[in-house]
Amino acid sequence: MSSEQSVLPNVNVSLENHLISLLQPLIPITDSALSTQLAQYLSEPKDIIPYDILLSVSRWSRSPAGSNVLRACSPPIDAHSYSMIALLAGTTTSPERKFGPYQPPQEPEQLGAQKKRERKAITTIINGVLSVIGSGAAAWIGSERTNWRQEWRVLFALFVAFVVAISETVLYILWQSRSSSSNKVRKYINAKKEDSENPSLPNSDTTEMEKAHHDGLRLRIQMKSTSAN
Structure with a gap:
């Protein structure tokens, strides 16, 4: 089973700025169904876009018809820019979901x-x-x-x-x-x-005491300057 087919349905991807700039030129040149889906998410950019749409874009760019359309553009568009690796680079999977905190595996001693x-x-x-x-x-x-x-x-x-x-x-x-x-x-x-x-790690108690000392010193200097004026 390929990695594309193993992805669960209803998975969204964060719609980043570079992804918008990549997908925007495809709206007038792709087929009607894919163009409608892209326009739905790009006309008024949202925070997420379904993974299925990106997968459809990648498959369309690798098809003979899609490759010909991309090469016929002026200037020509590189079909490799729409591979899944390129589309998913810099994005976040399911940003709207709240996942639990990461629990690192225990060490062998533990x-x-x-x-x-x-x-x-x-x-x-x-x-x-x-x-x-x-x-x-x-x-x-x-x-x-x-x-x-x-x-x-x-x-x-x-x-x-x-x-x-x-x-x-x-x-x-x-x-x-x-x-x-x-x-x-x-x-x-x-x-x-x-x-x-x-020992290089800062101690929170020492840091707070030093901060309080500096604040008090700054306040005394300001009071002296005010009284001198």
Whole structure:
């Protein structure tokens, strides 16, 4: 499939000044349908023009009839000026749409640390589940010599498992909070390290203090000059 056919429909392109100057001479020389479409967007220039119209112009300029018409103009018009590369140069695709901010891919170190945290979390959850099951089973086996009825033994095992489950949940929450706080500290340390490695970057606090100092000095000079006059 060609790149022209793979473009989604209803895609617009920003109508730049150089694009208007390229398309304006085509209105009187192209076929009626294409001329009407061009006139619709060029008679009163808008901010956008459909990609399909530019594609039709490019195809028309490469057709034998279009090439002959362009060569017959005075002066002759170069058909290569209407290739899609030339038409789309310097334009913006779908300027009327609001796209989300660009999210750069994570670095390998960050991906490795994230996978490591995920493995630790999975291991912690599995250990917690095994602890709950093991404590319940141990309570069931340990209550065998108490001469309790089966119902009481089941309730006792469930109670022990429930207590262990609550404790494991609390420990997991504490571990998660400690992990998140350590990540914040690590980010803060990395930011401080970057600042120390790039001392040429201006400090916003220092810049504001210097600006306030200069403004105060300028005000005092103006007051002295006014009193002298």
